[in-house]
Amino acid sequence: YHLHATDGEIGHVDDFLIGEESWRIRYLLVDTSNWIGGKSVLVACDALERIDRDRGTLHVATTRSAIRNGPAFDTIEAALDTAETGPPFTII
Secondary structure (H helix, E strand, O other), rough: OOEEOOOOOEEEEEEEEEEEOOOOEEEEEOOOOOOOOOOOEEEEEHEEEEEHHHOEEEEOOOOHHHHHHHOOOOOHHHHHOOOOOOOOOOOO
């Protein structure tokens, strides 16, 4: 799926982070490498507004700049919010 921010396309979903026990999708791992200086960043599923299955797009309630300026996903510990209280995560 391609990811559309409020102001245009920003990348595509490369992977998901889910809770090991709940199996709830918590974060989308978004690849923004089509942009100069692109990287992989985490986007919380709470930002998801709608899914367009026919076009293969996910629409999120945030800007391209906010996603682009998010922390690079090098390790899960570095990318997650320090206030994260969910279960352990599994990279799918």
